[in-house]
Amino acid sequence: MRAKLPPELEKKIPSQIIKVFEKFQKTGYEIYMIGAGSRNLLTNREIINPDFTTNATPTEIQKLYSKSFYDNKFGTVGMKIDEQVYEITAYRQEWGYSDRRHPDKVLFGKKLEEDLSRRDFTISAIAIGPRKGKKGLSVIDLFKGQEDLKKKIIRAIGDPNKRFAEDALRMMRALRFATQLGFTIEEKTFQAIKDNTKLINEIAAERIQDELIKILKTDHPADGMMLLKNSGLLKEILPELEKAFDVPQKSPGRHHIYDVGTHSIMSLKHCPSDDPVVRLAALIHDLGKVATFKKLETGTITFYNHEVVSTSIARNFAQKFRFSKKEAEKLVTLVRWHQFTVDERQTDSAIRRFIRNVGKDNLKHILDLRVGDRLGGGARETSWRLEKFKERLIEVQKQPFSVSDLKVSGHDVIKTLNLQSGPQVGRILNKIFKEVVKEGLPNEKEILLKRIKEIGKTL
Secondary structure (H helix, E strand, O other), X not given: OEEEOOHHHHOXXXXXXXXXXXXXXXXXXXXXXXXXXXXXXXXXXXXXXXXXXXXXXXXXXXXXXXXXXXXXXXXXXXXXXXXXXXXXXXXXXXXXOOOOOOXXXXXXXXXXXXXXXXXXXXXXXXXXXXXXXXXXXXXXXXXXXXXXXXXXXXXXXOOHHHHHHHOOHHXXXXXXXXXXXXXXXXXXXXXXXXXXXXXXXXXXXXXXXXXXHHHHOOXXXXXXXXXXXXXXXXXXXXXXXXXXXXXXXXXXXXXXXXXXXXXXXXXXXXOOOOOHHHHHHXXXXXXXXXXXXXXXXXXXXXXXXXXXXXXXXXXXXXXXXXXXXXXXXHHHHHHHOOOOOOOOOOOHHHHHHHHHHHOHHHHHHHXXXXXXHHHHOOOOOOOHHHHHHHHHHHHHOOOOOOHXXXXXXXXXXXXXXXXXXXXXHHHHHHHHHHHHHHHOOOOOHHHHHHHHHHHHHOO
């Protein structure tokens, strides 16, 4: 339950954290690192943004750190140390969770044991801090969290049904921890998630989005999505994907080897981007196939205009889970245009339209989506057509996309032809732009100035 932290692990704790320990210890307060900080230390991971717990009240904490802030009823103080903000929470007991997320009543306590017993999982309730009256640090582990770390198990503290009834977001956290750490979820804990999936609908959309994004940021996001499916939470959060597993794709003349749901998971798995929005686009890009499924008399399966329906699903999902405007636009754009044509006979104008539709900033993202889509359907990672298309994208972007991209401006027209500012200047620039785009006039300043002079002679 209480043991000395091995010296080799103590050496891995950053000096800023040791200073926090020393400051509280000198003033007579207990202080412990908790949650991810302790978990990362014990699993040889880097300690990032650690949390602390103490028997000092928020007011007492702020007396120790002038550069601190406290604006909540849950006893958490933010401390700024060496330009980094640490969160420290007073020991507390909690009662009532009418909103399935926050306690109705919080009472600051004096016992570490009370604070640890209210936490969600055993691996999150391991406390590391100064030994009382002795040198070195102690590990306090009341719920065999270290044993579960070794066994790579996510286990709820006490009755998992009670833990999830208190805070339904803990179900998502269990799946996220399992995905991040490569752990399995203990049987009773997983069954409790399956039994309480409906409670997730009482959680604020932003909180669900936050956990979902964290899953998508892990090294194995497809595993996280399968945990969502197997737990039953997927049906509550993204029912369109749940339904997609019942929609086949394999048919004569088609390259797909998986149903739509499995293809979606595999597309996410093989998407080379580490951007969570791009990964989400890879996951949901084909969900419109559920509504557009048709099987012809020949046995061929079609999904005409599925990308349009998928776009609607993406837009609604982004709105429901409160994505930022920028993230939502990116997600919708990638899903809408994922069905782009790759053909060596495409004209420059066609490729320019594609670039305008997708946006220059999204070109790499949509190509990553295409790679995930291909591999997720059983095809090879790339093809000579796709590689040629990438080359064309680079070449076409060297051309101007608008009048503002020309190497000359309205000022150059006015100065060269001694004109007054007005509509005629714009007409000349538009004429030059069309000649550059359609007739191959080089977008070089000296050449364009010469062409301006030639146009001036015809005025």
